[in-house]
Amino acid sequence: MDIDLSPEDLAFREEVRTFLTENAHKPSEDYMKWRLNWFKLAREKGGWDVPKWPVEFGGPGWSPTQHYIWEQETAEHSIPWDLPFGLGMLAPVLMNYGSKEQQERFLPDIRDRKVNWCQGYSEPGAGSDLANLKTKAELSADGSHYVVNGTKIWTTLAHIADWIFCLTRTSDTGKKQEGITFLLFPMKQEGIEVKPIITLGGAHSVNMVHFTDVKVPVENRVGEEHQGWTYAKGLLQHERTGLAGISRSLVALETLKEQAATVKRGNGTLMDDPAFRAKVADLEVDLMAVEFTELRSLASASSGSDPGPESSILKLKGTEIQQRIQKLTVEAGGLYSAAWGAAQPGHRFARGGMSGYLSSRAYTIYGGASEVQKDVVAKNVLGIKKSSK
Numbered sequence: 001m002d003i004d005l006s007p008e009d010l011a012f013r014e015e016v017r018t019f020l021t022e023n024a025h026k027p028s029e030d031y032m033k034w035r036l037n038w039f040k041l042a043r044e045k046g047g048w049d050v051p052k053w054p055v056e057f058g059g060p061g062w063s064p065t066q067h068y069i070w071e072q073e074t075a076e077h078s079i080p081w082d083l084p085f086g087l088g089m090l091a092p093v094l095m096n097y098g099s100k101e102q103q104e105r106f107l108p109d110i111r112d113r114k115v116n117w118c119q120g121y122s123e124p125g126a127g128s129d130l131a132n133l134k135t136k137a138e139l140s141a142d143g144s145h146y147v148v149n150g151t152k153i154w155t156t157l158a159h160i161a162d163w164i165f166c167l168t169r170t171s172d173t174g175k176k177q178e179g180i181t182f183l184l185f186p187m188k189q190e191g192i193e194v195k196p197i198i199t200l201g202g203a204h205s206v207n208m209v210h211f212t213d214v215k216v217p218v219e220n221r222v223g224e225e226h227q228g229w230t231y232a233k234g235l236l237q238h239e240r241t242g243l244a245g246i247s248r249s250l251v252a253l254e255t256l257k258e259q260a261a262t263v264k265r266g267n268g269t270l271m272d273d274p275a276f277r278a279k280v281a282d283l284e285v286d287l288m289a290v291e292f293t294e295l296r297s298l299a300s301a302s303s304g305s306d307p308g309p310e311s312s313i314l315k316l317k318g319t320e321i322q323q324r325i326q327k328l329t330v331e332a333g334g335l336y337s338a339a340w341g342a343a344q345p346g347h348r349f350a351r352g353g354m355s356g357y358l359s360s361r362a363y364t365i366y367g368g369a370s371e372v373q374k375d376v377v378a379k380n381v382l383g384i385k386k387s388s389k
């Protein structure tokens with residue numbers, strides 16, 4: 001889709017294109033060496049290594065349109081993929097609510113990609129209803145540290161994380177949201193046990209994490225005691241917008257079309273098959289509609305507003321579209337998509353197709369399940385009130 005860009009934005013797009021053409025990963029390069037160098041060069045461009053960070057923390061201070069251009073352009077190139085936990089989730093919380101000491105202590109390592117963080121929000125019994133969380137943090141008698149006990153679940157990459165940002169319960173009185181405290185602590189210490197959960201696609205990315213008498217110094221508390229819900233909530237809106245992945249879906253859909261055009265069907269290819277074409281067209285129309293929604297949210301962000309509840313529309317529709325692309329990829333790969341393990345017959349693109357499809361089931365669960373996003377949209381975007389029946 002083309003949008004009217006100002007001459008400044010067009011010049012910026014050219015600058016981004018040149019930077020990407022010169023520096024995106026080329027198959028012949030050593031990936032890890034290239035990755036480090038990428039961040040160095042991107043930093044030298046004026047904070048392009050942390051595109052979403054504000055200027056006062058070393059970011060580029062781009063307008064929403066510039067961010068949109070960056071997303072569009074980078075989706076088509078091989079640039080380093082970042083884990084969102086430190087850079088995109090914790091960093092904004094620290095910038096907004098952390099002490100100066102915490103900002104100085106944690107932000108540089110996040111920026112340098114030296115420390116892996118994980119997100120300790122969900123618990124058995126506290127997912128959609130997150131405020132129901134029970135992991136307890138008790139302040140010691142001398143007020144120097146908290147003692148944390150409880151269990152987190154679905155903690156992505158907890159097994160390789162160095163630190164966790166964790167929602168804990170510090171009070172049982174009053175509203176559930178009012179007794180939550182936001183703590184930071186290292187993962188590699190006594191009292192923390194990480195148990196793998198193998199998901200449908202056969203991958204180990206999520207875990208169950210048990211805390212037994214884990215000591216957390218009081219200076220590792222972000223903001224005020226009992227006020228963690230406020231900090232946690234803001235983070236979720238940003239997380240949801242990020243999960244929609246619209247630019248990536250635009251590229252993935254084009255790739256799917258190219259792949260389907262290599263699959264023989266009758267005298268032509270799968271892309272000549274009217275039934276398959278209809279499904280692709282349907283997907284393309286929906287994707288265009290979500291793209292327009294993203295542009296509307298961009299326009300509101302240009303006038304200084306936060307992502308707001310509209311981020312739930314993007315999360316809801318964006319993740320469904322990602323799943324539909326995975327489903328059609330499996331369909332295009334046919335039987336070969338189901339091949340598992342070392343032997344990989346058939347179309348090259350079909351490899352891992354089924355595993356990708358099964359893993360994509362989680363897209364409409366994490367970051368807030370689709371049913372919950374629908375509730376948010378109904379209440380806060382459409383203004384529909386709950387029936388009193």
Ligand SMILES: Cc1cc2nc3c(=O)[nH]c(=O)nc-3n(C[C@H](O)[C@H](O)[C@H](O)COP(=O)(O)OP(=O)(O)OC[C@H]3O[C@@H](n4cnc5c(N)ncnc54)[C@H](O)[C@@H]3O)c2cc1C
Binds near residue numbers: 122129155156366371
């Ligand atoms: C792959 C993956 C990675 C994850 N990574 C992390 C992570 O790193 N850190 C972390 O803290 N969490 C993580 N999560 C947890 C995720 O945020 C939760 O799974 C999600 O919030 C849903 O909670 P739940 O699993 O407890 O399901 P539940 O809340 O028990 O929901 C079960 C079903 O009931 C529906 N439902 C619940 N409430 C309502 C309602 N009010 N109205 C209508 N329907 C409702 C849900 O939509 C869902 O279909 C991850 C999850 C997955 C699958």
